[in-house]
Amino acid sequence: MKRKLKAFAASLGITETGVTTYGGRTAFVCLFPYFAGKEEGNLSVYAYSRDYHAIIREKLAHICDFLLTDCGAAYAEGFADIGPAVDKSLAYCAGLGFYGRNTLMINPRLGSFFFIGYVLTDLPMESDKPLGGKCLGCGRCAEACPGKALDEGFHAERCASALTQKKGPLTEDEREIIRRSGCVFGCDICQLVCPHNSAPPQPMPEFLKDRICNLTHDMLKGLSNREFRDKFGGRAFAWRGKAVLLRNLDILEK
Numbered sequence: 073m074k075r076k077l078k079a080f081a082a083s084l085g086i087t088e089t090g091v092t093t094y095g096g097r098t099a100f101v102c103l104f105p106y107f108a109g110k111e112e113g114n115l116s117v118y119a120y121s122r123d124y125h126a127i128i129r130e131k132l133a134h135i136c137d138f139l140l141t142d143c144g145a146a147y148a149e150g151f152a153d154i155g156p157a158v159d160k161s162l163a164y165c166a167g168l169g170f171y172g173r174n175t176l177m178i179n180p181r182l183g184s185f186f187f188i189g190y191v192l193t194d195l196p197m198e199s200d201k202p203l204g205g206k207c208l209g210c211g212r213c214a215e216a217c218p219g220k221a222l223d224e225g226f227h228a229e230r231c232a233s234a235l236t237q238k239k240g241p242l243t244e245d246e247r248e249i250i251r252r253s254g255c256v257f258g259c260d261i262c263q264l265v266c267p268h269n270s271a272p273p274q275p276m277p278e279f280l281k282d283r284i285c286n287l288t289h290d291m292l293k294g295l296s297n298r299e300f301r302d303k304f305g306g307r308a309f310a311w312r313g314k315a316v317l318l319r320n321l322d323i324l325e326k
């Protein structure tokens with residue numbers, strides 16, 4: 073069954089898959105590479121395409137259909153980011169990678185520029201084994217981090233990716249971290265410098281379509297909240313709203 077399911081996923085372009093258990097069910101974990109280079113612009117690479125949650129859910133829906141109609145499952149449900157399990161931990165248990173000092177899951181073939189999705193099902197399958205191992209430990213991510221968020225553990229309150237998504241007023245130190253990251257949403261620095269990402273594979277084609285790599289005041293100002301949602305609601309960078317993005321644009325310009 074596991075081999076059949078992995079072959080079906082591969083036919084959808086999902087080549088890195090693994091099996092573990094979660095909450096008494098089988099978890100079929102899938103990786104979705106998205107990196108095709110960092111463009112000039114102020115968005116993190118993972119936010120370039122249409123919202124990855126939707127892209128992953130569409131792929132996982134095919135796997136759920138396959139389990140329910142071709143494999144005899146009574147239950148199959150797909151999750152992308154928002155779900156009952158911690159996706160990084162599932163990926164680790166399913167043998168899909170190891171943890172980097174930058175807190176990200178690193179896959180030996182894909183590096184770390186991928187999303188994680190999973191399907192829970194009642195069909196029993198043999199679990200894969202964790203890979204073990206860890207990142208090269210070179211420290212480049214910690215050295216390059218604009219907020220020194222990776223010095224002695226991880227300090228989310230100094231991570232630019234978290235700060236660009238934080239609502240409300242920011243301290244001058246927090247604003248300076250965002251400025252140094254160069255991003256109005258997210259931050260790629262600790263991944264870009266990581267040697268595990270020196271030769272990333274081609275992304276899935278869905279992540280190359282309809283991309284936005286840069287935001288400007290002109291694109292946002294004057295839009296009502298409704299117009300903003302209509303125009304950008306299907307984008308990962310839109311989930312914190314227009315005001316946070318405009319604030320971050322102001323920060324980068326000062």
Ligand code: SF4
Nearest residue numbers: 217231232259261262
């Ligand atoms: S995402 Fe950016 S700010 Fe956050 S840990 Fe990585 S390099 Fe540092």
Ligand code: SF4
Nearest residue numbers: 172207210211213266
């Ligand atoms: S940059 Fe070096 S220390 Fe940081 S996650 Fe990559 S290999 Fe590990």
